[in-house]
Structures are given as structure tokens and as C-alpha cells.
Amino acid sequence: MAIYKSLLNFFGFESDRVSNTEILVSTLGSVAGITLVAYISFQITGAQGASLIVPSMGASAVLLFAVPHGRLSQPWSLIGGHLVSAVIGVSVYHLVPDIYLASGLAVGLAIGAMHILGCIHPPGGATALAAIIGGPAIHALGYQYVMAPILLNVTVILVVAITFNNAFPWRRYPANLMRFSEAPAINTARAEHVIDKKHIEQAITDMDLVVDVTSDDLQRLFILSQEHADRLRMTPDGIQLGRYYTNGRHGIEWSVRQIIDEAGHAEPAKNMVIYRVVEGHGLHSASSCTRREFANWAARELKPNS
Known part of the structure; x- marks a missing residue:
């Protein structure tokens, strides 16, 4: 039993959990958020695949709908974290030809920039990395990647998060509300x-x-x-x-x-x-x-x- 508990502690397992209602709300919020991001982005850009929605939006959905009051979930973290990471990712791709070094530099510099700007948002690291390894569709966008899909995706999921979370009286987003x-x-x-x-x-x-x-x-x-x-x-x-x-x-x-x-x-x-x-x-x-x-x-x- 002692070994079992030690293993749970080692892996950071927490026995407490939120209510079933909160789990359902978080799930529905994420479904609504990502569905609307994909649909609206397609209607505006007509793009497909990685040019339509970046995977890091899925990670942002976890924060915005599962922990909406968290510090890393707030609007400045969401907006600043993704945009600065996108700019850094595209810049590194054009300046560093080695894909392995470029991948590390993009994520590392993005983290440093988010620290400096006070907008730590973990999915931002994925946004920077996608600019390096996202393939020809992403590379062809150049700095347009910052505006669409990134800024477009961020704007849609932010509006959904504000609307959805504030529909429930025990939730407020942004937390200052x-x-x-x-x-x-x-x-x-x-x-x-x-x-x-x-x-x-x-x-x-x-x-x-x-x-x-x-x-x-x-x-x-x-x-x-x-x-x-x-x-x-x-x-x-x-x-x-x-x-x-x-x-x-x-x-x-x-x-x-x-x-x-x-x-x-x-x-x-x-x-x-x-x-x-x-x-x-x-x-x-x-x-x-x-x-x-x-x-x-x-x-x-x-x-x-x-």
C-alpha cells in the first residue's frame, strides 16, 4: 500500500475531482469552442487542415473551459501567448534552416517571450512548434500564419469562452468579472x-x-x-x-x-x-x-x- 501511494504521489495523481456538473459543463464548452473555431475559420478563409485550425487550440480549450478562473486561462495569456509564439515560430523557421534546432529555439524563445510579457499560456509552445513542423501548408503562409489561422482561431475561441462560461452563475470569464x-x-x-x-x-x-x-x-x-x-x-x-x-x-x-x-x-x-x-x-x-x-x-x- 505504501508503494502504491508513493507511485501515485510520484505521478502527481490527485484523488479529489470536481462535480459531475462541472465535468459536463467543461466537456460541452470544449465541444462548442472547437466546433465553432473550425466552422467559422473555414467560412472566412476556406482553408483546410492545418491552415484552418492549429492543434494548440485544443490545448487552449482545456484551459478556457476546464479551468476558466486559472491565471494561465485569462484573455491576455490566451491572446499574447499565441500571437507572440506564432511570430517567433515563423521568424525562427525563416532564420534557422536546421529543423531540429529550429524546433527547440521556437519553443524556448516563445516561453521566454511569454514570461517577459506576462502572458504564459502553455498551448503557445505548440503554436510556435507548429510554425516549424506544420508542413508546406503552414510554411506557405509566412507571417500570415499569425493572422490566420492563429489570431482568427484565438478570437473565436475567446468569444465562445466569454459567452459560454458566463452562462453559468458559478463561472465568470474573465475571472475579474x-x-x-x-x-x-x-x-x-x-x-x-x-x-x-x-x-x-x-x-x-x-x-x-x-x-x-x-x-x-x-x-x-x-x-x-x-x-x-x-x-x-x-x-x-x-x-x-x-x-x-x-x-x-x-x-x-x-x-x-x-x-x-x-x-x-x-x-x-x-x-x-x-x-x-x-x-x-x-x-x-x-x-x-x-x-x-x-x-x-x-x-x-x-x-x-x-
């Missing part, structure tokens, strides 16, 4: 343990890492981990008028509610709150419950992003 973020901790007894986003960014810089998770998501990960560890729940006294709360669920069960009114009672157990659903499951509906019931539902407070 998220309407809510974690509210500042108001429990002074635990304030010393709250990790600020700037601390996370500094730690990543200190470790000289490229992490395919935004600092906002890392901060949320730490907050959720801390909550699970401490078994913390909202208290009735912590539920306040006008504020926003989430149940912390994932997928279709995720929801954000705002307290819009309250009704006191001589018996604290019968204190009522009225809320409206502003995001996720039950959007635009309103209801009421006791303050304690709401506290049991709520996982944490959120604040609107201005």
Missing part, C-alpha cells in the same frame, strides 16, 4: 490568521513560481481551508442587514443572498430575516427565515466588487 469577493474578517480574535492577497503575491514572487491559480483564488482557498479546519459557521448575531452571504457550495447549488429586511421578536429564536437571491441558485427570488436558519445556511460573508 466575479461580482463578489471575500468580505474582510470581522472577528478580531481570528484577524491575525487572515492572509491578505498581497501576502500571497509576495510569497509567489519570493518562491519564483508560476502558479496557474489567481491570487484571489488562492486567498479564497486558504480562507475555505481555514474554515473547514476550524469548523466555523456564521452566528445569528453575525447576520446583518444589507450584507451579502454565500452558502459556499459549488456548481448549481452555489448561491449568494442579501439581507434586505429583518423583524425582531421578543424571543431571539424567532427573529426573522428577509433576503433576496442575487447570484446563483434561485436568482431574483426572495424569501424569509429565522436568523438562526439563515446563519446555518450561510458559510461566509461576501462583499460586492466595485
Whole structure:
């Protein structure tokens, strides 16, 4: 058993996985993205094969539809990563006659350029390599390769990613479109343990890492981990008028509610709150419950992003 676990760790196998709903959404998004890239590119260019759609778009689809909130999936990474890699790939093909050296230089220089420009996008390496080994159809395009198929493919899949991902309330693409973020901790007894986003960014810089998770998501990960560890729940006294709360669920069960009114009672157990659903499951509906019931539902407070 120990050897088995060691092998799993060695190969980076993760036992946890996302929900079946998330798997289905990712799958459908990728199908829609690549289908439309191929169809629209053909309608515009009339090209076939490698001149129509580059294989690296398949890799981009994995990022845009399976991990849309990831740092490497964001629009600048997608656009900048593919375009700079395409330019480098074509340039190296024309300057370096040896195909083996040209292949290595194209990918290596593309990675360096993406680092410098802050647009790391792994499929960009494949875009650069395709300019070298893509065959006569690609070579004949010259620098036109940058515009079509690359820029055309990127534009189509970006539009599909924005449209598709934002159709689901628990997804936002680009990630900066998220309407809510974690509210500042108001429990002074635990304030010393709250990790600020700037601390996370500094730690990543200190470790000289490229992490395919935004600092906002890392901060949320730490907050959720801390909550699970401490078994913390909202208290009735912590539920306040006008504020926003989430149940912390994932997928279709995720929801954000705002307290819009309250009704006191001589018996604290019968204190009522009225809320409206502003995001996720039950959007635009309103209801009421006791303050304690709401506290049991709520996982944490959120604040609107201005």
C-alpha cells in the first residue's frame, strides 16, 4: 500500500475531482469552442487542415473551459501567448534552416517571450512548434500564419469562452468579472490568521513560481481551508442587514443572498430575516427565515466588487 501511494504521489495523481456538473459543463464548452473555431475559420478563409485550425487550440480549450478562473486561462495569456509564439515560430523557421534546432529555439524563445510579457499560456509552445513542423501548408503562409489561422482561431475561441462560461452563475470569464469577493474578517480574535492577497503575491514572487491559480483564488482557498479546519459557521448575531452571504457550495447549488429586511421578536429564536437571491441558485427570488436558519445556511460573508 505504501508503494502504491508513493507511485501515485510520484505521478502527481490527485484523488479529489470536481462535480459531475462541472465535468459536463467543461466537456460541452470544449465541444462548442472547437466546433465553432473550425466552422467559422473555414467560412472566412476556406482553408483546410492545418491552415484552418492549429492543434494548440485544443490545448487552449482545456484551459478556457476546464479551468476558466486559472491565471494561465485569462484573455491576455490566451491572446499574447499565441500571437507572440506564432511570430517567433515563423521568424525562427525563416532564420534557422536546421529543423531540429529550429524546433527547440521556437519553443524556448516563445516561453521566454511569454514570461517577459506576462502572458504564459502553455498551448503557445505548440503554436510556435507548429510554425516549424506544420508542413508546406503552414510554411506557405509566412507571417500570415499569425493572422490566420492563429489570431482568427484565438478570437473565436475567446468569444465562445466569454459567452459560454458566463452562462453559468458559478463561472465568470474573465475571472475579474466575479461580482463578489471575500468580505474582510470581522472577528478580531481570528484577524491575525487572515492572509491578505498581497501576502500571497509576495510569497509567489519570493518562491519564483508560476502558479496557474489567481491570487484571489488562492486567498479564497486558504480562507475555505481555514474554515473547514476550524469548523466555523456564521452566528445569528453575525447576520446583518444589507450584507451579502454565500452558502459556499459549488456548481448549481452555489448561491449568494442579501439581507434586505429583518423583524425582531421578543424571543431571539424567532427573529426573522428577509433576503433576496442575487447570484446563483434561485436568482431574483426572495424569501424569509429565522436568523438562526439563515446563519446555518450561510458559510461566509461576501462583499460586492466595485
